[in-house]
Amino acid sequence: MRIPIEHLRQTGVLQHAIIFAVVVAGLAILDWYTGSPYWVHWVFLGWGAGVAFHAWLALRH
8 A cells, every 4th residue: 555645744644753753853862861760752652652643544544
């Protein structure tokens, strides 16, 4: 199954995923810099579930 990139752009999924990746990468660097206890995985899991749900809603037929 091909994923229509233009459809993902129109529904905002692509923007959501890009912002997610940039912010989580920045938070991961901050988390690594501040040391233990590490917490960025919770942000990744929670927000990642939101991005996945957004993509699922956009791609279902």
